[in-house]
Amino acid sequence: MPNITLKHVNKSYDKNATNAVSDLNLEIGDGEFMCLLGPSGCGKTTTLRMIAGLENLTGGEIAVGDRVIDSIGKGVFVPPEQRGMGLVFQSYALWPHLTIEKNTDFGLRLRKVPKAEREERVNLVMKKLGIEQYRDRYPSQLSGGQQQRVALARMLAVNPEVLLLDEPLSNLDARLRLEMRTELKRIHGEFGTTIVFVTHDQWEAMTLATSIAVMHDGTLQQVGTPNDIYDRPANRFVAEFVGSPPINIIDQSPGNSRITDASRQYLKEYFPAISGADSLGLRPENIKLASQISDVPADHFAEEAFVAAILPTGGSWIIEVMVDDHKLFLTVNEPPQVSVGQQVWFHTSPAFMHLFDSDDQRLTAADDVIAEFCAAGESCAPSAAKAS
Amino acid sequence: MIKEQVSPEEVGRWMRLRYRLKIGWREPTAAIGLFLVLLFGYLIVVPIASLLFDSVQVQFGDVRRAKADLGELTWYYFDRALFSPVSKILFWEPLRHTLSVSFGAILVSLSVGGVLAWLLSRTDMFGRRWFATALIVPYMLPSWTFALAWRTLFKNRTVGGQAGWFENMGWTPPDWLAYGQLPITIILALHYTPFVILLFGNALRRFDSQLEDSARILGAGPRTVAWQIILPLMLPALMSATVLIFAKCLGEFGVSYVLGLPVNYDVLATSLYRSIASRQTGVAAVLAGAIMLIGIVSLLIDARLVRESRKFVTVGGKGSMNRQTALGKFRMPATALAGLIFFLSVGLPLMTLLLSTIMQVPGQFALSNFTLDYWIGSNLETVGLSSGILLSSELWSAMWNTLRIVGFASICSGIMGILVGYVVVRSPIKGVSIFLRQVTFFPYLVPGIAFAAAYLSLFAVERGPIPALYGTAAILILALMADQMPYASRAGISAMMQLGKDPEEAAQVAGAGWFRRMVTIVIPIQKGALVAGVLLPFISGIRGLSLFVILAIPSTDVLTTFSLRLLDYNYTQAANAVVLMISAIAYFGTLAAQRLTKTNLADGLGG
């Protein structure tokens, strides 16, 4: 299937309500695994349902390749049953009165596929998803994970070119979720299906997607590969939403605190050409600790702090340090050499700094400076080296 | 991010409209919605409007008295019903009677039902499971079953025909015991006690014992707990029960007719009936309007109370517990109390009715006195029928009418209920959903007898293309259907809500068109709801009286009106036999519905 294109798509459920989705422009390439990521209520489900045709537009246009399938301006609406897409609902929406086999079979029957072929296809899909032993059961007799696989099988049976998934893993326990993630990735590779996957879980998006679209309050914030999103967040919202523990933000308005003043001083020195930085973001894993200033590399930003808490998370540790009353989180993968209450120096390389302007947008000019650091041999995030 | 806004105004109005139409009329939902709006507009809104018009327009035959021309606006009927010298008989006395009977019934049923509810849900009384069903039985039977039983027992010479049992045993009950306020109050109370048991029982079961425990731990004694924790939380259920019983008593016709008539003890419903019977259409319209108004106001109050009580719903937390109180030495007396109530409200009346149909001389327990003549005899010398009831062709024609009329109406309302549910949940036009939801609920606010009066007002004469329907089965079917719509549509809406959009949308995405989705997904899943939506109205329709008593004529007699007619002829045995049959059908029908739909009879029995 060619690309799916959303142009200036608007949706409001009520005349006076604020838009659930506003001016959304998005292109989903053939064979892509696109994740719509954002906090709950940001319009992900709405977007997905508009693509499926289950929700009408308030403005804009949706096209598949050159063919417009939904457009107010052109007065076109292709009903969902003719769009040939697959949709897996968050609730699974299995038909309670049909057996697992009949559920899986439904779409093929509608397409008047001959019986032999139908059976073959159903068997194949059920086998692939490991549900063939439940074929004569009813949905209520299956566990959540099994139901989820039936919901998937039901859609895969008709081999749709586009598969839309609405938080399909959110009702599963952690282990099953991991298993199903692998499963989905395999299906994507095996069937070559274009997948649009809605989730509010950043790890899910990071691990699965070839491309992530981050949404917030009905507007698109950034589209990019998982690495792009993580290493070069387009604005503060994306920076803060992706990553756990979340990115540390240091406010840059003057006279705020010791850490503000020190970082302003540092930026002036190392990013002399960049003006208008309103906040500085530091990812927890990019912050290091040293017990003496002499252990800190000369070009690093460093400040004295004391260790407020050490939280083991199994294999890695989250350390909370305080610079006066400004709190910073950092993560380490080796047992920490510091103890609670100890005075330490935290420090970080300029190559891992995220600068945002007063509109919370990323200062991309700073990325060029960072690319120079990287070229000069500073250790860097992979995507930071190839700055625009 | 690209930021070039296309303002909505730039898109042509025409295209916008085309898009709308394309979506709105793509599927039959909108067309069905429109059809339902028109149908229920005509079946519910128009009759009531017509009735209200009747109350302010000069009616046929009143031209001279109202001193105005036929059809002109007039306050004559309001004046006559509310302010004239006869208003005391027409309205004020019946209102007073209605109020005193209702409040008496509420008082008794709340105290008896409250105690029973507590015994059933929170104590270790013997046989709780059995009683939980048994004590609900009175609610499944027509309320005037008890009135007939009462009359069989206590009847005195004030009324002709066969003597009452006590009279035959040598003691003549005084009028105040045999007829009027006291028996009506007692019977209504017994009939609505199950209602209290259900409402209270539900509230008590949801009540978390940990709430009491917390108060106890903080040092509150049992009395403080009862007054400061339990009572305030139970208050909404209490108020709700009060209002609902009141609204039901308001339209209560049968009991007052059977026990009030001999001593001219009129309530609003019987006064309305008399006005209609004596062709005082205008006054009847005023009375019906008044009943409707009181009904609406009280149910609005209830709706408000329910909303208030929602605030408490989340109270029962995770570890919600329902601990039982050990009754100790009161265990036996408590069980005896429940047994006594069961005996008084079910055993005694039904036994009385049954015995009365097989005894030649009432109240004489000699073996030679028993006979099956009233059931299967022939060449009898009674006023009413010359053969036993089972051999009478009138019974079978009434039976057939009942099945035909009530059955057809129930099937229609069941289907309409699902359709309304579907449209309310799915309609692309919000106004349609809201209108349908409200209009189908409206008959619930209107006591059946007032609703019947409205139908009479609209369909008594030919209007436009619609012929005069009075005297046909059609008017009964339409009225019954409209009257049952609140239950049918509520069931349909909640079933569709519960189903949600997802299963249908999943089929849609899979490629199924509207018709296909209906046949393969929606209807099979909603089978149970459909069966319930037919059976429950059927049961309440079969024991219904107030609609029929106004709208039926001898040729469209159903079982209920037939038994009332037999009673008017003073053929008590036959009337009692018919009522027994109705009770049996209602009882076993309810059990069947419960079995079929796997629901608790508590939930569906509105009517």
Ligand SMILES: Nc1ncnc2c1ncn2[C@@H]1O[C@H](COP(=O)(O)OP(=O)(O)O)[C@@H](O)[C@H]1O
């Ligand atoms: N059927 C609906 N009617 C009215 N508002 C809705 C409806 N569905 C969603 N919304 C609103 O639209 C916004 C986006 O919702 P949704 O797309 O479901 O978010 P997400 O899937 O990202 O959690 C929310 O503010 C939500 O309240």
Ligand SMILES: [Mg+2]
């Ligand atoms: Mg969602």
